[in-house]
Amino acid sequence: MSSTPILPAVEAACVAAEAAFDTYRATSREARAAFLERIGDEIMAIGADLIETASRESGLPTARLEGERGRTVGQLKLFASVVRAGLWMGVRIDPALPERTPLPRPDLRLRMIPLGPVAVFGASNFPLAFSTAGGDTASALAAGCPVVVKGHPAHPATGELVAAAIRRAVAACGMPEGVFGHVTGAGNDVGVALVQDPRITAVGFTGSRGGGLALAKLVQSRPVPIPIYAEMSSINPVLLMPAALAARGAALGTAFAQSVTMGVGQFCTNPGLLIAIESEGLEAFVQSASAALTGAAAGQMLTQGIHDAYDKGAEALAGSADVETLARGLEGDRSDFGRAAFFSTTAEAFLANPALGHEVFGPSSILVRCKDEAELKAVIAGAEGQLTATLHMDDGDEALAEAVLPLLERKVGRILVNGWPTGVEVTHAMVHGGPFPATSDARTTSVGTLAIDRFLRPVSYQNFGQALLPPELRDGAADVPKLIDGKPSLG
Amino acid sequence: MSSTPILPAVEAACVAAEAAFDTYRATSREARAAFLERIGDEIMAIGADLIETASRESGLPTARLEGERGRTVGQLKLFASVVRAGLWMGVRIDPALPERTPLPRPDLRLRMIPLGPVAVFGASNFPLAFSTAGGDTASALAAGCPVVVKGHPAHPATGELVAAAIRRAVAACGMPEGVFGHVTGAGNDVGVALVQDPRITAVGFTGSRGGGLALAKLVQSRPVPIPIYAEMSSINPVLLMPAALAARGAALGTAFAQSVTMGVGQFCTNPGLLIAIESEGLEAFVQSASAALTGAAAGQMLTQGIHDAYDKGAEALAGSADVETLARGLEGDRSDFGRAAFFSTTAEAFLANPALGHEVFGPSSILVRCKDEAELKAVIAGAEGQLTATLHMDDGDEALAEAVLPLLERKVGRILVNGWPTGVEVTHAMVHGGPFPATSDARTTSVGTLAIDRFLRPVSYQNFGQALLPPELRDGAADVPKLIDGKPSLG
Numbered sequence: 001m002s003s004t005p006i007l008p009a010v011e012a013a014c015v016a017a018e019a020a021f022d023t024y025r026a027t028s029r030e031a032r033a034a035f036l037e038r039i040g041d042e043i044m045a046i047g048a049d050l051i052e053t054a055s056r057e058s059g060l061p062t063a064r065l066e067g068e069r070g071r072t073v074g075q076l077k078l079f080a081s082v083v084r085a086g087l088w089m090g091v092r093i094d095p096a097l098p099e100r101t102p103l104p105r106p107d108l109r110l111r112m113i114p115l116g117p118v119a120v121f122g123a124s125n126f127p128l129a130f131s132t133a134g135g136d137t138a139s140a141l142a143a144g145c146p147v148v149v150k151g152h153p154a155h156p157a158t159g160e161l162v163a164a165a166i167r168r169a170v171a172a173c174g175m176p177e178g179v180f181g182h183v184t185g186a187g188n189d190v191g192v193a194l195v196q197d198p199r200i201t202a203v204g205f206t207g208s209r210g211g212g213l214a215l216a217k218l219v220q221s222r223p224v225p226i227p228i229y230a231e232m233s234s235i236n237p238v239l240l241m242p243a244a245l246a247a248r249g250a251a252l253g254t255a256f257a258q259s260v261t262m263g264v265g266q267f268c269t270n271p272g273l274l275i276a277i278e279s280e281g282l283e284a285f286v287q288s289a290s291a292a293l294t295g296a297a298a299g300q301m302l303t304q305g306i307h308d309a310y311d312k313g314a315e316a317l318a319g320s321a322d323v324e325t326l327a328r329g330l331e332g333d334r335s336d337f338g339r340a341a342f343f344s345t346t347a348e349a350f351l352a353n354p355a356l357g358h359e360v361f362g363p364s365s366i367l368v369r370c371k372d373e374a375e376l377k378a379v380i381a382g383a384e385g386q387l388t389a390t391l392h393m394d395d396g397d398e399a400l401a402e403a404v405l406p407l408l409e410r411k412v413g414r415i416l417v418n419g420w421p422t423g424v425e426v427t428h429a430m431v432h433g434g435p436f437p438a439t440s441d442a443r444t445t446s447v448g449t450l451a452i453d454r455f456l457r458p459v460s461y462q463n464f465g466q467a468l469l470p471p472e473l474r475d476g477a478a479d480v481p482k483l484i485d486g487k488p489s490l491g
Numbered sequence: 492m493s494s495t496p497i498l499p500a501v502e503a504a505c506v507a508a509e510a511a512f513d514t515y516r517a518t519s520r521e522a523r524a525a526f527l528e529r530i531g532d533e534i535m536a537i538g539a540d541l542i543e544t545a546s547r548e549s550g551l552p553t554a555r556l557e558g559e560r561g562r563t564v565g566q567l568k569l570f571a572s573v574v575r576a577g578l579w580m581g582v583r584i585d586p587a588l589p590e591r592t593p594l595p596r597p598d599l600r601l602r603m604i605p606l607g608p609v610a611v612f613g614a615s616n617f618p619l620a621f622s623t624a625g626g627d628t629a630s631a632l633a634a635g636c637p638v639v640v641k642g643h644p645a646h647p648a649t650g651e652l653v654a655a656a657i658r659r660a661v662a663a664c665g666m667p668e669g670v671f672g673h674v675t676g677a678g679n680d681v682g683v684a685l686v687q688d689p690r691i692t693a694v695g696f697t698g699s700r701g702g703g704l705a706l707a708k709l710v711q712s713r714p715v716p717i718p719i720y721a722e723m724s725s726i727n728p729v730l731l732m733p734a735a736l737a738a739r740g741a742a743l744g745t746a747f748a749q750s751v752t753m754g755v756g757q758f759c760t761n762p763g764l765l766i767a768i769e770s771e772g773l774e775a776f777v778q779s780a781s782a783a784l785t786g787a788a789a790g791q792m793l794t795q796g797i798h799d800a801y802d803k804g805a806e807a808l809a810g811s812a813d814v815e816t817l818a819r820g821l822e823g824d825r826s827d828f829g830r831a832a833f834f835s836t837t838a839e840a841f842l843a844n845p846a847l848g849h850e851v852f853g854p855s856s857i858l859v860r861c862k863d864e865a866e867l868k869a870v871i872a873g874a875e876g877q878l879t880a881t882l883h884m885d886d887g888d889e890a891l892a893e894a895v896l897p898l899l900e901r902k903v904g905r906i907l908v909n910g911w912p913t914g915v916e917v918t919h920a921m922v923h924g925g926p927f928p929a930t931s932d933a934r935t936t937s938v939g940t941l942a943i944d945r946f947l948r949p950v951s952y953q954n955f956g957q958a959l960l961p962p963e964l965r966d967g968a969a970d971v972p973k974l975i976d977g978k979p980s981l982g
Contacts, residue, residue, distance in 0.1 A: 460922035
């Protein structure tokens with residue numbers, strides 16, 4: 001047992017975050033943007049030690065982690081540009097109408113303000129980009145919210161290296177110390193205390209469905225409930241359309257095998273569900289995918305626990321009466337190596353047994369064979385909410401694609417044509433979110449610049465004198481986009 | 492007992508709403524805008540019968556109801572203009588970067604889509620503007636969501652007249668019938684069944700804290716939880732600042748008495764809490780307010796139940812050891828007439844006893860006397876979330892106003908200077924919302940054009956061919972504002 005009490009550490013971090021909030025949210029957009037950029041610079045300045053530590057703790061290869069570091073730093077810089085541009089402030093000005101009858105209209109001005117201190121729970125599978133200084137932290141800091149990160153126990157040293165980099169940026173930029181806090185601990189106590197602390201005003205989480213639902217329950221039963229953004233579970237349906245299968249079934253099978261095993265399948269956007277109508281092209285797909293997966297090497301998974309849960313999930317599918325095992329990858333050398341798994345079932349069985357549609361986190365996927373378009377539509381309509389859906393289509397598939405698009409829009413946050421869902425761009429038009437249980441709140445995204453909106457709320461100022469107004473709401477403040485009497489203006 | 496089973500009626504309305512959804516959301520912006528305008532026209536076409544019925548059921552005077560009808564119809568027309576302008580679609584386009592290394596960037600395009608069928612619970616105190624065709628209904632229909640209204644049992648005939656007007660607009664505009672449903676019943680069964688129906692995707696509610704919290708619990712424990720926007724409870728602190736009190740304490744007292752008794756105090760934005768530092772000006776305020784309120788006539792409240800709850804709340808305050816009764820208005824002629832109540836207490840007592848800060852829905856207000864600025868700030872910091880806060884200030888109050896503004900921003904959705912919080916403009920920069928328990932979701936507003944965002948969520952389209960893209964996302968579709976590679980463009 002540690003002699004340091006952990007819960008007082010949580011409370012201290014939250015107290016400091018609350019104390020820092022008003023100072024931090026009052027910083028200029030330029031100062032806040034420079035702070036985000038400095039965090040990126042400090043992360044780069046750690047150098048090879050960060051990559052080596054993360055690789056040792058996660059088992060992920062260094063090339064992948066170098067890419068992830070680039071993504072993390074790029075994300076911070078993108079949010080810096082967002083902070084500078086100021087669209088997130090959502091400025092709206094309705095000038096007074098003193099002559100209006102029967103009553104004059106008052107002067108009304110609106111801006112978005114940050115919610116307050118935010119708790120962030122990083123993911124095991126992205127020790128950099130979805131963790132200590134990941135998308136949740138970057139977007140919350142961009143919004144003007146102090147952040148308290150619950151360090152992930154799967155990569156504690158990586159987390160501490162990044163936390164120290166953020167603390168250096170805080171000091172270098174003269175930000176109040178409490179703007180960033182980092183609390184750790186292997187059990188649930190730390191996280192439970194964190195989301196229940198009355199100073200915390202929102203929660204960002206990336207992880208398992210069980211973990212996300214447990215946190216959601218906790219925040220909803222607080223005396224003052226708060227928003228939670230939990231990104232939880234998705235099997236990312238891929239629709240293989242008839243013309244595409246006829247034209248290139250075998251090639252699609254090979255590409256699929258590559259996608260499902262990438263990173264040992266440990267992506268929220270892994271293609272875990274294939275849906276197709278029986279055809280010769282589908283058989284060609286199955287043959288080439290099975291061949292590729294049968295020869296696929298096993299890979300080290302992030303933790304032994306993740307491996308064991310994966311193995312159990314794959315075994316359960318393999319043992320299901322309605323499921324055929326099409327392929328298993330090569331055995332691994334170690335107990336934490338995951339082998340690919342490729343299953344198939346019928347639409348009827350899939351619709352009758354919801355367990356077949358649950359996420360198996362790792363390199364596993366199940367093909368649902370449909371007799372016709374009606375069954376294919378029924379499978380889509382019966383699926384749970386997802387982060388993504390993918391259409392593989394060719395000339396001749398347009399009518400079916402148009403018919404299923406409205407169904408897919410209701411189920412997912414992102415729809416791809418002729419690609420694979422892994423690989424999530426950090427950009428303005430990205431949605432990494434989706435209906436429950438993909439996330440706990442489909443109205444948002446956890447990747448991309450729209451993520452900043454999660455940590456903001458509107459305040460309206462009525463009949464304020466110019467001096468008392470926030471700078472961006474004053475007359476002639478032309479540096480942010482705004483709505484004036486409902487008409488968009490660029491600045 | 493009624494021979495008509497009510498729960499099948501709820502299910503039928505939800506099934507019809509779900510069936511109508513895809514057709515309705517695919518209507519053109521122009522068609523949807525014309526539909527909203529037609530609803531307004533049909534409401535006006537009911538004529539005097541609507542005003543008479545609403546007055547008979549609510550006890551509200553006809554002039555007030557005529558104003559409320561104007562507001563209701565104006566609100567529908569404002570949302571029609573919002574639908575046409577298209578900013579709500581939140582279009583974002585990130586063009587492909589095929590030459591990017593190491594990997595090309597795909598083409599990504601984002602738009603907001605409606606959530607699906609929405610359940611609306613209208614308020615007792617606004618039988619038109621916050622009811623059947625009120626702000627929740629107008630904003631949900633504008634977003635592209637079918638609506639199922641739970642008619643308020645306090646004004647059933649009014650609700651049915653408006654529902655019939657909406658149905659006529661549905662027919663006249665060729666909209667699918669299920670776009671609007673209306674279910675009724677005096678008990679809780681109808682509302683419970685409605686928010687638990689799996690086809691309902693969001694809930695709008697205006698009413699009591701108890702009712703809102705009960706509904707929130709129900710929606711959060713659904714197999715698929717959904718957003719709820721419950722506007723519940725607020726006592727709308729009014730800060731009387733030293734210089735303002737010194738300059739015009741007596742005049743402020745008279746104005747306050749008028750505001751707190753307007754509509755027999757039955758507004759969410761009623762000024763139920765006054766906060767001030769002891770001074771001669773404050774005594775002048777108390778004297779003039781007390782004199783005005785002592786002579787104030789009682790008024791008919793919306794229902795006997797609302798009256799009885801008001802009486803109980805006012806009696807509880809009057810009987811509290813730490814509370815002084817400054818004034819009571821004249822007795823009423825009938826058992827459902829409410830008399831004004833004006834209380835005072837100390838900052839110390841207010842901070843020690845949270846019950847003194849609970850809403851007493853009706854013409855009641857409590858003055859919190861503070862010894863100094865520190866106590867005044869402590870009272871603000873200790874208050875619950877509110878819809879509004881008001882500053883009465885004069886030359887010399889600027890420093891104190893600046894000091895309390897950050898505190899107020901964290902507590903409320905709208906801050907007014909030198910006005911009274913009753914009277915909520917339906918416009919672009921309005922926020923009628925605020926931190927819990929004012930509402931269940933501070934990230935939004937239930938009045939004003941920003942309310943449409945409550946019923947939308949983002950979807951991203953990756954590498955879509957032009958033909959499959961929604962019209963507003965196609966190349967050259969210049970008719971809605973958008974972000975292109977992060978840069979705002981007007982259309």
